Amino acid sequence: MSSPDRVAMKHGAGGRAMRALIEDVFLSLGGPVDGVGLSAMDDGAALRIGDQWLVVTTDSHVVQPIFFPGGDIGRLSICGTVNDLAMMGATEPLGLTCAVVIEEGFPREDLLRIRDAMKRACDEAGVTVVTGDTKVMGKGEVDGIVLNTAGFGLTRRLVRDNGLRPGDRIIVTGTVGDHGMAVMTRRRDLQIEGDLRSDVAPLNGLVRAALDAGGDAVVAMKDPTRGGLASVLHEFAQKAKVGVLLDGPSVPVNPEVLAASEILGIDPLVVANEGKAVLGVRPEAAERVLAAIRAHPLGRRAALVGTALAERPGNVILDTGLGRRLLAESDGEPLPRIC
Amino acid sequence: MALQNLPAELKFRDPARARALAQALEREVKAIGRTPVNVMHVCGSHEQAIARFGLRAVFPRDLSVIMGPGCPVCVTDTPEVDEAVALAAMGARVCTYGDMLKLPGAQKSLGDAQTDGGKVEVVYSATQAVEVAKRYPLEQVVFFASGFETTAVATAAVLLAGVPDNFSVLSSHKYVPAAMEVVASMPETNIEGYIAAGHAAIITGWEIFVPFAQKTGAPVVVAGFEPLDVLAALVKLVELIKDKRPEVANMYPRCVTREGNKPAQEKLWKVFQPVSGDWRGIARVPQGNLDLRPEWAHVDARKRFRIDTNLVGGQVVNALAAQCLCGAIMSGLKNPHDCSLFGKECRPDAPVGACMVSSEGACRIWHQYGGLPDLREVG
Amino acid sequence: MCLGVPGKVLEVNGLEATVDFFGVTKLLRLDIVDEPVSVGDYVLNHVGFAIRRIPPDEVGETLALFEQVLKEAAAGDLMAEDVRGEMAAGGKVREKV
Numbered sequence: 001m002s003s004p005d006r007v008a009m010k011h012g013a014g015g016r017a018m019r020a021l022i023e024d025v026f027l028s029l030g031g032p033v034d035g036v037g038l039s040a041m042d043d044g045a046a047l048r049i050g051d052q053w054l055v056v057t058t059d060s061h062v063v064q065p066i067f068f069p070g071g072d073i074g075r076l077s078i079c080g081t082v083n084d085l086a087m088m089g090a091t092e093p094l095g096l097t098c099a100v101v102i103e104e105g106f107p108r109e110d111l112l113r114i115r116d117a118m119k120r121a122c123d124e125a126g127v128t129v130v131t132g133d134t135k136v137m138g139k140g141e142v143d144g145i146v147l148n149t150a151g152f153g154l155t156r157r158l159v160r161d162n163g164l165r166p167g168d169r170i171i172v173t174g175t176v177g178d179h180g181m182a183v184m185t186r187r188r189d190l191q192i193e194g195d196l197r198s199d200v201a202p203l204n205g206l207v208r209a210a211l212d213a214g215g216d217a218v219v220a221m222k223d224p225t226r227g228g229l230a231s232v233l234h235e236f237a238q239k240a241k242v243g244v245l246l247d248g249p250s251v252p253v254n255p256e257v258l259a260a261s262e263i264l265g266i267d268p269l270v271v272a273n274e275g276k277a278v279l280g281v282r283p284e285a286a287e288r289v290l291a292a293i294r295a296h297p298l299g300r301r302a303a304l305v306g307t308a309l310a311e312r313p314g315n316v317i318l319d320t321g322l323g324r325r326l327l328a329e330s331d332g333e334p335l336p337r338i339c
Numbered sequence: 340m341a342l343q344n345l346p347a348e349l350k351f352r353d354p355a356r357a358r359a360l361a362q363a364l365e366r367e368v369k370a371i372g373r374t375p376v377n378v379m380h381v382c383g384s385h386e387q388a389i390a391r392f393g394l395r396a397v398f399p400r401d402l403s404v405i406m407g408p409g410c411p412v413c414v415t416d417t418p419e420v421d422e423a424v425a426l427a428a429m430g431a432r433v434c435t436y437g438d439m440l441k442l443p444g445a446q447k448s449l450g451d452a453q454t455d456g457g458k459v460e461v462v463y464s465a466t467q468a469v470e471v472a473k474r475y476p477l478e479q480v481v482f483f484a485s486g487f488e489t490t491a492v493a494t495a496a497v498l499l500a501g502v503p504d505n506f507s508v509l510s511s512h513k514y515v516p517a518a519m520e521v522v523a524s525m526p527e528t529n530i531e532g533y534i535a536a537g538h539a540a541i542i543t544g545w546e547i548f549v550p551f552a553q554k555t556g557a558p559v560v561v562a563g564f565e566p567l568d569v570l571a572a573l574v575k576l577v578e579l580i581k582d583k584r585p586e587v588a589n590m591y592p593r594c595v596t597r598e599g600n601k602p603a604q605e606k607l608w609k610v611f612q613p614v615s616g617d618w619r620g621i622a623r624v625p626q627g628n629l630d631l632r633p634e635w636a637h638v639d640a641r642k643r644f645r646i647d648t649n650l651v652g653g654q655v656v657n658a659l660a661a662q663c664l665c666g667a668i669m670s671g672l673k674n675p676h677d678c679s680l681f682g683k684e685c686r687p688d689a690p691v692g693a694c695m696v697s698s699e700g701a702c703r704i705w706h707q708y709g710g711l712p713d714l715r716e717v718g
Numbered sequence: 719m720c721l722g723v724p725g726k727v728l729e730v731n732g733l734e735a736t737v738d739f740f741g742v743t744k745l746l747r748l749d750i751v752d753e754p755v756s757v758g759d760y761v762l763n764h765v766g767f768a769i770r771r772i773p774p775d776e777v778g779e780t781l782a783l784f785e786q787v788l789k790e791a792a793a794g795d796l797m798a799e800d801v802r803g804e805m806a807a808g809g810k811v812r813e814k815v
Contacts, residue, residue, distance in 0.1 A: 010688050017688065185742075196742075249354075259742040265698060317714060322357040322566050323393030326709025356784060363788055436765075464766025466747055486765070493767045496749035500733075541762070541770050542750075571784045578790065592783065593776030594762060600752040600769065 014226025016329065036088075036160070043087040043222060044151075046158050053158045055090035057081055058150035066110070066144055068186045070178075070197030073147055074114035076274060078121035081151040082202045083223050087277065088160075090153030091208040095130035096122070101146040104139045114145070125202035127151075157211060161232075162239035163219030169286040170236075170244065170306035171279045173206060173299045174199070176229050177257040177268030179275070185260065196256050199275035206296045207277060213285075213292035220280030228270040232278045233306070233316045234329045240280075243312035249321040252301045269318075269327065280308065352392075352566055360570035361397040367577040374401035377529055378576055379522065379671050381409035381515055382536035383699020384564050390708035392566040402577065405671040408518045409536065411486045412438045412697035413669060414618040419511045420444035421648040423483045426509065426640065427457030428651060432475055433509075434468035435483040437461045438697045441690060445652045449483070465497040472506035481640045485511045489538045491629050492603045495610035498638060509640040512629035514613055515539055516547060521624050523555045528671050532576045535561045537568070537591045542607070544599025545589045552585045563591040610635055619693055620666030657691075659684055665692035668701050675702040675710065682706060724760040724772050735768065737761060 010017040022041065030038025035053060036046040044057030059080045066073040078096065085093050098118070102111070122128055129149075178199040185196050203223065211218055220240070224232045229251070237244045246269075253261075253268050261268045275298065281289050286304060293299035309317075316327040368376055380386065386406045389395060398404060408414050421444040427433045433449065440450040440461060453459040458478070462468045465482060472480035484494045491512035498508065515536060522528055535548055540561045548559040558579035562572030572590040579586060589595050609632075616628030636642040663685070664678040675681045675694070685691040687703055694700035725737035725744065733748045735755060744763065748755055751768040755761060761768040 256742060259739045262739065318393065318709075320392045321354045322352060322397070324396040324714040325390065325393035326714070328707055328709045359788055360784065464747075466766055489764050489769065492750050492769075493747075493765050496747065496767065500749060538762070538764055538769065567784060571787050574787050578787075590783065590787075592779060593772055594770045600750065602752045603750040603769070606750060 014231065036158070040160075042161055043084040044090075046088060049154070052154045052156050053088075053090075054152060054154055055085050055088045055158075056150065056152045057084040057088075058148065059084065061147040061149070062143070063183065064143070065183070065186050066114070068198055069182045069195075071200035071274070072114060072117050073145065074117035075121045075200050077147040077149045078118050078125065078127075079200050079202045079274060080225070081149040082121075082125045082127060082204050083274075083277070085151045085153045086202075086204040086207040087221050087223050088155070089157045089207075089211065089221075090155040091204040091211070092155075093125065093127040093151050093153040093204065095152065096127055097131050097133075097148075097150040098129045099133040099135075099148040101135045101137060101142055101148075103142045103144050104136055106145055111145075114147075121202060125204055157215075159211070159218060159221045161220050161222045161235055164236050164240035164242050164244075164280045164308040165219070165282075166242055166308050166310040167283050168219060168242075168280050168308040169283055169304055170233070170246075170308070171281060171286065171290055171293065171302060172224075172229060172251065172305050173203070173277045173279075173293050174275070174301040175252045175254045175257065176224065176273055176276065177253060177261060177271040179273050180228070180266075180271030181257045181260045181268070183272075184264070184266075196254075196260060199273060201275035201298055203275065203277055203298065206293060206298045209292045209296050209299075210277075210279060210289050214279075214281055214289040215285075217282040217285030218279055218289065219282060221277060223277050224273045226272050228268070228272060229278060230267075230269045230316065230327050230329075233327070236278075236280055236308075237316055238314045240308070241313045243309035243314070244306055244316045245309055246306040246316060246318050246327060248318050250303050251305050252303050356567055357397070357570060360567065360574055363574045364402065364570065364577060365399045367574060367581060368399040368402045371401075371577065371581045375403040376401060376531060376577065376580065377403045377405060377671075378532040378534065378573070378580075379405045379407045379528075379530045380534035380536075380562070381407040381519060382534075382539075383410045383697070383701075383704065384538075385409070385534060385536070385562065385569060386701060386704050387699070387708075388564050388566055388569050390704050393708075393714070394566060394569065396714045398573075402573070404573065405530070405674070406668075406701045407522050407530075407671050408618065408621055408669040409515070410669070410694065410697050410699040410701070411490070411513055412436075412442055413665065413693040413700045414513060414518070414621060415439070415442060415485055415511050415693070416617045416619045417443070417445050418617075418648065418652065419509075420448065421446075421652040422641070422646050423449055423481075423509055424452045424457075424651045425646050425648045426481050426644065427452040427459055429644065429646075430458075431479045431481045431640075431644070432458040432460065432471065433481050433483055434460045434462045434471050436485055437463070438699070439483060439485050441696050442693055443690070443696075445648075447651065465493050469497055469502055469506060472503045476503065476505060478505060479644075480506050481509050482506065483509050483511060487513055487515050487536075487539055488607065488629070489542050491611055492542055492607045495606045496603075498610055498635065499606055502638060507638050507640040507643050508631060510611070510629060510631050512611065513616075513618070513624075514627055514629055516543075516551065517613065517624050517627035518618065518621065519551065521621060521627070522670055523551070523557065525670060530557060530671065532557050532580045533559045534569075534572055534576060535559050537561060537563045537594060540589075540591065540595045540599065542600050542603050544597055545587050545595055546597050546599075548587045552587050556585045558585050558588070560588045561591050561595050563594065620669050659691045663692035665694045665700075665702070668694055675705040678702070682710075724762050727755055727757050727759045727761060730755060730757060735761070737763065737768070739763075 011021045034048040046053040061077045182196040182198040222232045293302040318327045468482040560572045560576040611629040613626040615625045631639040667673040690696045694702035725739040729736040747767045753771045760772040762770040
């Protein structure tokens with residue numbers, strides 16, 4: 001039973017409880033900015049610099065286990081931050097920072113492995129680490145390693161997450177549930193073996209292609225990390241005060257992810273992704289934006305999966321193909337330490 | 340979900356067949372000519388299939404498909420949880436199925452006991468609990484065995500295969516047909532037909548429902564867990580109600596037979612016996628609990644230990660708990676939306692009642708899958 | 719938890735089987751299933767135990783049962799005829815390879 005005077009695991013799950021914690025505790029640290037500030041709780045902040053925006057974002061990574069099929073904490077730390085910048089339209093990052101907190105006794109070999117993965121991810125994204133910080137804590141005082149990365153970039157074209165209007169179409173750039181399920185199979189207690197791989201990848205190239213094709217017709221964009229596609233759709237619906245109708249059968253899901261989700265009783269729609277984006281697009285531009293995304297190697301399985309509605313503002317409705325139900329707003333990511 | 344690479348089994352989610360079955364259901368209910376027609380199912384997994392696929396949006400408005408006491412965690416009474424909590428406090432390593440972790444006892448749940456330093460482990464099968472006992476040979480490991488008869492068979496099999504000396508079972512198993520009898524005898528519920536749980540019927544066979552159907556005048560249909568299974572079973576059930584035939588029909592023939600799994604039944608009754616017990620929210624259920632037989636006293640945690648619940652038990656004095664409607668919900672008299680706490684003070688991360696704790700509880704399922712708004716004409 | 723999706727048996731070692739659920743494998747106990755289980759069979763899982771071996775022809779049988787139910791409930795209804803036609807055209811039971 002949770003105690004109101006102590007922080008609980010749910011406060012890190014990316015859902016309602018976390019937002020409440022931020023609102024109650026941290027929001028007062030913000031202030032008026034010329035641009036997008038703390039109160040917007042978007043993927044990053046955007047500060048006006050002349051006729052451009054300086055986009056800034058930061059993320060801490062505590063994924064457990066640190067090495068998982070398809071990736072590791074290093075790759076995650078680079079891609080997560082590159083993607084947050086990209087989600088706001090900053091697809092050419094100027095640089096990243098990297099602060100590490102390492103547990104005493106952490107194997108140097110693992111550290112080098114993480115470093116190599118970060119280098120590869122930086123090369124893919126076309127970015128470098130420009131500064132950082134290093135701390136070591138005693139054995140047992142921190143779990144293995146915690147990585148924080150911050151990123152910054154300039155853009156003339158700022159994309160928010162609140163621009164949906166009734167009739168707008170929703171695109172997801174590929175299969176959902178891969179990252180969360182892959183991390184889960186590596187956790188010892190679940191006794192499941194399977195060929196599930198995380199999708200962790202830098203999306204800035206893909207987003208650039210989408211924005212070049214759609215321009216101002218791309219009115220909302222977010223990456224479905226903690227809480228999955230469902231969380232993003234709820235944010236879109238609530239911030240724009242529209243309803244969203246999600247067509248279940250058109251959401252791309254890998255068969256292995258589907259199988260794991262059946263066995264574990266966890267819906268792929270609410271599970272974290274680390275190499276996918278969700279876009280809200282004006283209907284006249286939807287097909288050409290979809291085509292541009294599909295032409296990119298990371299977007300081959302992209303699909304049109306939903307539509308914004310005037311009815312039921314703030315709600316997400318799932319058409320299951322056999323019936324319909326409300327997609328309840330989850331309390332965030334069902335799996336702890338997923339990113 | 341994208342239906343590429345659709346294996347044969349997932350044909351039980353074919354939208355065209357679903358539409359046809361929904362239309363057939365509409366016709367049958369109309370032919371009965373009354374409203375509402377009340378039918379009850381007694382399995383959390385059936386409610387999940389219905390809620391998850393949004394089937395209530397395609398059920399006829401005159402058909403009321405109600406969930407009964409089909410959630411084993413939900414019906415586990417407070418004193419039983421207190422026994423497990425007490426054992427943890429006494430220093431035993433308590434193994435439990437995940438769902439049971441957050442079920443409130445009089446003062447705390449097993450999850451709370453864990454936070455307070457007790458040794459509580461979540462397991463996914465009884466075999467895993469035995470492995471835990473082997474891993475800690477110097478500790479007493481107690482398996483808090485919850486679940487209905489299908490799950491009890493697994494516990495029986497594990498005991499019959501032989502367990503280490505430091506292993507014992509705290510049995511909280513329950514027997515669903517006994518609960519169906521209780522609900523049928525409640526005049527306010529007015530249930531005209533029942534959908535029986537598929538997996539339990541795999542073990543028990545469908546024949547055991549024949550006397551029940553004859554006595555109550557309510558037909559019983561055994562259904563599988565895919566959405567088409569549920570729809571087809573409802574069509575059959577409503578047809579039997581319309582024709583006033585208090586019979587049993589098996590709509591899950593790929594898994595359920597008349598006599599069921601005889602070897603599994605033998606194992607079950609070799610280890611367990613039915614005794615009357617209190618079910619949370621439903622009071623006395625004659626022959627509703629499954630206790631270890633006297634021959635198994637040597638692995639019965641209640642015999643091996645003197646479990647003193649005084650320090651952890653007591654009367655539940657809780658203003659919120661007083662408003663909880665779980666009992667009425669499990670008896671099919673109310674639905675989760677009727678509860679003033681639903682979705683507000685009572686949520687999965689802060690449950691008041693048992694129905695919100697378990698993944699098979701009506702409240703938790705409705706909360707997860709969006710409840711019962713009318714979505715027929717949207718979009 | 720009652721999960722209705724069966725898995726395919728990949729390996730049998732005494733009372734333990736390795737079972738594949740669409741690419742995800744699990745270890746199941748065979749103590750309580752009432753028929754001998756071999757590689758290639760389909761079984762249903764309940765809390766880590768196989769509780770039923772599903773004969774391969776049963777899927778087709780169940781779909782036929784659904785057809786029967788539709789036929790009985792829809793005698794003389796034109797719309798049902800249309801839908802049945804639609805299903806007959808598109809719906810074949812694919813055996814899993």
